């Protein structure tokens with residue numbers, strides 16, 4: 001019988017920052033340009049080239065550090081991390097080891113079991129490396145230095161995570177925060193957010209931690225979940241068979257659903273870190289910190305607290321609506337126009353997110369006018385269109401931002417609210433369906449639903465279902 005094991009996970013998350021230019025030179029920071037077109041002597045490591053720190057990088061890092069509730073380091077410095085690899089032409093990476101810009105933070109995540117606090121050990125700034133493309137067919141490797149010198153922050157958590165569910169909730173929360181700040185688009189697939197999973201296992205109840213491995217090449221939440229399950233199992237098997245876990249870096253192969261060893265893990269001393277003599281220390285005073293704080297948008301945690309007080313919507317809705325700033329902005333703007341927050345929330349959570357998924361978009365891409373959604377909600381409430389028609393009209397609001405009032409007018413979609421006209425049609429339906437009439441009169445309430453359906457069919461869906469229902473009841477009583 002094997003002992004129960006607990007999984008212990010700490011994450012290193014690299015995030016590419018959205019800036020006009022790279023971290024230490026004036027080359028463009030652009031994704032997807034043709035290879036080696038955004039390069040210069042600095043980001044290709046030519047001897048004698050001198051790096052100049054991009055102020056925007058520090059400002060983004062400050063904003064993120066503050067949003068993660070970190071202490072800001074008043075004098076922050078850059079260090080050289082030395083290693084040889086073809087994607088790194090300087091043979092060192094300019095990073096921060098001793099005095100990273102932010103330390104001792106924490107964020108709250110929400111999992112099925114409730115809220116959890118995950119501590120942030122530190123966050124530092126660094127430059128990205130180039131990209132190697134391996135062509136196995138040709139037996140060649142190509143290198144693209146466009147990514148060399150793209151600004152990154154690395155956010156290092158404490159080993160506080162215990163499951164794949166928590167890891168994904170944590171990454172989602174980080175992504176939400178960073179996107180709210182406009183500091184990065186945080187796309188795992190495109191590599192603008194990259195998570196390395198450090199994982200160890202220990203018998204339940206054991207206080208000390210086991211030896212960890214570090215896994216790389218995780219490009220989706222699914223890959224992360226599978227890699228965690230696989231690595232947990234691999235380590236438990238090792239321990240159960242009397243072996244030990246080796247501290248190493250492993251590469252996850254999502255197609256084969258397995259990981260393999262890349263290299264045994266270097267310790268900091270192997271990199272021979274030392275202060276970079278070319279980049280002066282950065283002094284961050286209170287005035288600067290305060291200015292960044294003042295410019296910070298309202299973040300998700302604050303929004304959640306405010307929504308609870310201001311809007312009569314369930315906590316579940318509030319969590320989904322605040323996941324992206326786009327949805328939250330739409331919700332607030334539409335609600336302030338029509339004063340029906342729960343209805344607005346339903347349209348956003350159900351139809352909007354359904355269409356986002358169907359069209360292969362992201363919530364950030366949604367771009368219709370709040371006024372149009374508010375107008376649609378009013379049209380339904382006034383009984384001018386029914387629910388089915390409203391959904392159809394909404395698709396056109398979503399895709400083309402049409403004015404629902406004009407669209408309904410143009411396409412003749414208004415509900416038939418004329419009692420006499422409805423009665424006329426209802427009478428025909430009653431005459432044609434004696435069996436259902438008899439069923440209803442015999443006590444089968446369901447039969448009325450069928451008759452309402454038949455009447456709506458004749459009306460091509462444009463009847464007012466409430467009125468049709470009432471008219472049929474009266475006719476059959």
Ligand SMILES: Nc1ncnc2c1ncn2[C@@H]1O[C@H](COP(=O)(O)OP(=O)(O)OP(=O)(O)O)[C@@H](O)[C@H]1O
Nearest residue numbers: 008009010011012157158159198199200209210212
């Ligand atoms: N025993 C352990 N089990 C699981 N995670 C651990 C354990 N010990 C440390 N960790 C986590 O491993 C991560 C270590 O990241 P850190 O950046 O400090 O070092 P590194 O991986 O050695 O350095 P590098 O940046 O060069 O990859 C942290 O997220 C930490 O919480």
Ligand SMILES: [Mg+2]
Nearest residue numbers: 012196198214
């Ligand atoms: Mg690491």
Ligand SMILES: [Mg+2]
Nearest residue numbers: 012013154156
């Ligand atoms: Mg690290």
